[in-house]
Amino acid sequence: MNSEVRTFGIAVILFLAAATLPLISSGYLLSIGVSIAVYTVLATSWTLFSGPTNYISLAVAAFFGIGMYVVAGGIDLLPFPVLVLIGAVVGALFSAIVGLATLRISGVYFVIFTLGLAELIRQVVSWGQATMGTSSGLYVLTDFTDPQIYWALLVLAAVVFLIGWWIGRSRLGFALRIIGNDEVVAVHSGINTARAKVILFVISCTFASITGALVAPRYSYVEPTIAFNPFISFQVVIMALLGGVHRLWGPLLGVIPFTILWELISANFPTQTTLLLGAAFLLIVYFIPHGIVGLIESGIQKWKGDQHG
Numbered sequence: 001m002n003s004e005v006r007t008f009g010i011a012v013i014l015f016l017a018a019a020t021l022p023l024i025s026s027g028y029l030l031s032i033g034v035s036i037a038v039y040t041v042l043a044t045s046w047t048l049f050s051g052p053t054n055y056i057s058l059a060v061a062a063f064f065g066i067g068m069y070v071v072a073g074g075i076d077l078l079p080f081p082v083l084v085l086i087g088a089v090v091g092a093l094f095s096a097i098v099g100l101a102t103l104r105i106s107g108v109y110f111v112i113f114t115l116g117l118a119e120l121i122r123q124v125v126s127w128g129q130a131t132m133g134t135s136s137g138l139y140v141l142t143d144f145t146d147p148q149i150y151w152a153l154l155v156l157a158a159v160v161f162l163i164g165w166w167i168g169r170s171r172l173g174f175a176l177r178i179i180g181n182d183e184v185v186a187v188h189s190g191i192n193t194a195r196a197k198v199i200l201f202v203i204s205c206t207f208a209s210i211t212g213a214l215v216a217p218r219y220s221y222v223e224p225t226i227a228f229n230p231f232i233s234f235q236v237v238i239m240a241l242l243g244g245v246h247r248l249w250g251p252l253l254g255v256i257p258f259t260i261l262w263e264l265i266s267a268n269f270p271t272q273t274t275l276l277l278g279a280a281f282l283l284i285v286y287f288i289p290h291g292i293v294g295l296i297e298s299g300i301q302k303w304k305g306d307q308h309g
Contacts, residue, residue: 015158047250056114063206071084071140071213075139091205122225
C-alpha cells in the first residue's frame with residue numbers, strides 16, 4: 001500500500017508540473033507539449049488493449065479521424081464540448097461493431113484488418129463529400145486555444161491512467177492477461193474471451209476518438225488524408241513498443257523521446273519520414289523488444305543480483 005501511495009503521489013506531482021507548461025511557454029514548447037499529450041493518450045489507451053492481449057491494433061487512426069470529423073462536421077451546429085461527447089459515443093459504438101466482427105480472428109489477419117480500416121473510412125468519407133458536392137475538407141474554427149487543448153488532453157491522459165490502473169486490478173484485467181498468455185487456456189478456464197476483448201477494444205478506441213475530437217481545433221482545415229493518416233497508428237505502436245507495453249506507464253517513456261526525435265526528423269528530413277519510421281520500428285523490435293521498461297527492470301534485477309552476490 002505504501003508503494004502505491006508513493007507512486008500516486010509522484011504521479012500527482014508530475015501531473016501538476018506538466019500542467020504549468022502553458023503558463024511558461026506559448027510557442028514551440030507548448031506545441032511539442034500538445035503533441036506529447038496527444039500521443040500519451042493514444043499510446044497508453046492502445047496499451048490497455050494490445051498490451052495484455054498481444055493483439056496488435058492499427059486502428060488508432062480510424063477512430064482518431066472519426067472524432068476529428070465529428071467535430072469538423074458539426075462545429076457550426078453544436079457547441080464544441082457537445083461534439084467531443086458525440087465523438088466519444090460514435091467512436092464507442094463503431095468500435096463495438098468492429099470488435100464484435102473482428103476480434104474472433106487474431107494474428108496477422110487482425111493486424112491487416114485494422115490497418116485497412118482507416119483507409120476504408122477515409123475512402124468512404126471522401127466519397128461522401130464528393131457525392132454531396134462539398135470540398136475535400138472542412139474548416140474548424142473555434143475559440144478553443146492551444147493551452148485549453150493541452151489541459152484537456154492532460155486531464156484525459158490522467159483518466160486513461162486511472163482507468164488502466166483499475167483494469168489492471170480487476171477481474172477483467174486478470175482475464176486479459178490469461179488471454180494474452182494463451183487464449184485457448186482462457187476459453188477452457190471459462191473466461192468469455194470475446195466479451196473481455198471487445199470491452200477493452202471499445203475503451204481503447206473511445207479514447208482515440210476523444211483525442212481526435214479534442215485536437216481538431218488545432219487544424220483550421222481538416223481533410224480525410226489528415227484525419228485518417230495511417231502514420232498515426234504506426235507512430236502510436238512504435239512509441240508504445242519503445243517505452244514498453246507491459247507497464248501502464250511504459251508508453252510514456254517512449255512517447256516523450258520519440259515525439260522530440262520525430263519533430264527533428266520532420267524538420268530536417270521531410271521527404272524521408274516513411275523510411276525512418278520503418279527503420280525505427282525494426283531497430284526497436286530487434287534491439288529492445290521489451291522496451292525501455294524492460295531495460296530498466298533488467299538493470300534493476302542485475303543490480304539486486306550483484307548486491308546479493
